[in-house]
Amino acid sequence: MDSATDKGGAGTVSAPPSGFDYFVDRGFRGLAVAGAVSILLLLALILWEIGGKAIPGMREHGFAFLTGSTWDVKNGQFGILPAIWGTLYSSLLALLIGGVFGVAMAIFLTQDFLHPKLAQVFRTVVELLAAIPSVVYGLWGIFVVIPAIRPLAEWLHANLGGIPFFGTSLAGPGMLPAALVLAIMVLPTVAAVSQDALRQVPYKVKEAAYGLGTTRWEAILRVLLPAARNGIFGALVLGFGRALGETMALAMLVGNANQISLSLFSPANTLAALLALNFPEAGPKEIPVLMYAALVLLAITLVVNVIGSAIMSYTGDKSAAR
Amino acid sequence: MSEPAAAQAAQIDLPLERQLFEGRSLTSGILSAIVWLMAFIASIPLLSVLYMLVVKGGSRLSWEALSSLPPAGFETGGGFGNAIVGT
Numbered sequence: 144m145d146s147a148t149d150k151g152g153a154g155t156v157s158a159p160p161s162g163f164d165y166f167v168d169r170g171f172r173g174l175a176v177a178g179a180v181s182i183l184l185l186l187a188l189i190l191w192e193i194g195g196k197a198i199p200g201m202r203e204h205g206f207a208f209l210t211g212s213t214w215d216v217k218n219g220q221f222g223i224l225p226a227i228w229g230t231l232y233s234s235l236l237a238l239l240i241g242g243v244f245g246v247a248m249a250i251f252l253t254q255d256f257l258h259p260k261l262a263q264v265f266r267t268v269v270e271l272l273a274a275i276p277s278v279v280y281g282l283w284g285i286f287v288v289i290p291a292i293r294p295l296a297e298w299l300h301a302n303l304g305g306i307p308f309f310g311t312s313l314a315g316p317g318m319l320p321a322a323l324v325l326a327i328m329v330l331p332t333v334a335a336v337s338q339d340a341l342r343q344v345p346y347k348v349k350e351a352a353y354g355l356g357t358t359r360w361e362a363i364l365r366v367l368l369p370a371a372r373n374g375i376f377g378a379l380v381l382g383f384g385r386a387l388g389e390t391m392a393l394a395m396l397v398g399n400a401n402q403i404s405l406s407l408f409s410p411a412n413t414l415a416a417l418l419a420l421n422f423p424e425a426g427p428k429e430i431p432v433l434m435y436a437a438l439v440l441l442a443i444t445l446v447v448n449v450i451g452s453a454i455m456s457y458t459g460d461k462s463a464a465r
Numbered sequence: 466m467s468e469p470a471a472a473q474a475a476q477i478d479l480p481l482e483r484q485l486f487e488g489r490s491l492t493s494g495i496l497s498a499i500v501w502l503m504a505f506i507a508s509i510p511l512l513s514v515l516y517m518l519v520v521k522g523g524s525r526l527s528w529e530a531l532s533s534l535p536p537a538g539f540e541t542g543g544g545f546g547n548a549i550v551g552t
Contacts, residue, residue, distance in 0.1 A: 244503055246506055247503040247504070247507075248507055251503070251504045265504065265508070268508050272510060276513055279514060279518070280514070282517075283514045286517060289512075358490060358493040361489065361493070465526065
């Protein structure tokens with residue numbers, strides 16, 4: 144407390160830091176470093192724990208685990224290729240739909256299409272989509288989405304059944320309802336981060352474009368989006384990461400069938416759903432296998448994020464050089 | 466640009482006003498319409514979720530449902546107070 148009175152003193156303008164000041168400074172620095180290091184340690188601990196428990200499974204099944212497609216607990220045969228396929232397929236579909244809508248939403252909300260107050264209302268609505276729990280999305284998918292898309296799905300299957308995407312009929316849970324719900328869950332993330340990116344483009348740039356005589360959309364498509372593309376790409380990577388790890392809604396909607404199919408209407412499986420549904424009744428034989436699957440999911444997510452940030456830093460350097 | 470050329474350009478009646486059905490304006494208008502449509506489609510899920518919850522669950526909303534314990538098997542009544550506290 145000495146230091147405070149020193150600084151406040153009428154005569155003295157400055158004083159050397161007291162011992163207490165040094166103590167607070169060093170102490171805070173130490174706490175901050177400890178906090179940062181403990182995050183890394185936590186990640187390492189998770190990896191070590193999952194990896195350690197997965198080793199028996201890896202030893203027993205090896206790479207065949209990644210390419211096999213049967214899941215037979217009785218005979219000890221495990222393969223997660225269908226789950227890997229389902230994870231990537233559902234996430235890509237969700238990113239395609241959610242990404243297009245999310246970026247459109249970001250443009251809509253930042254480029255003066257609405258009165259600012261109304262835009263704020265709309266923004267809140269989109270952010271509320273992120274606040275809905277994933278179980279509620281699952282229920283909504285079962286009670287609303289599946290009945291709503293059933294007629295369309297049946298019509299598509301009956302008339303365009305030759306196209307692999309419509310190759311099977313929709314029996315209930317399946318890839319399309321799962322991907323639609325996942326797209327809605329990804330949308331708020333993509334929209335929020337893209338909005339930030341678009342808002343960071345200096346207003347002068349837009350004014351200059353208008354000054355050259357562009358229409359609103361020429362300015363958006365040729366000036367604003369290229370300027371904000373790094374941030375928008377980051378938004379898509381974040382959205383993809385969320386889609387890969389989403390568990391509950393997919394476990395309820397994807398159908399949990401171990402099959403690989405291009406068809407949008409056939410049931411499928413994802414890694415996260417597989418883990419969530421098999422862990423509760425997993426025996427000692429299954430746990431190492433499930434840990435192995437968890438490690439694969441972790442690796443996929445990590446690879447996606449690394450590729451994303453690599454591409455981002457690559458394009459970032461190029462635009463910085465201009 | 467040399468002086469005579471500039472003078473010539475000024476004499477030619479340049480179409481500086483944008484016409485409503487000119488290609489560029491039309492593209493811009495169509496894209497705006499598409500974005501409006503997409504924004505409304507994107508806000509449907511939220512309304513739909515709220516509608517589903519209120520229509521299917523609103524009638525059972527009461528103080529009892531929020532506060533008391535789940536009923537034993539084959540009984541009606543009760544609620545999910547324990548789940549709310551747990552959450």
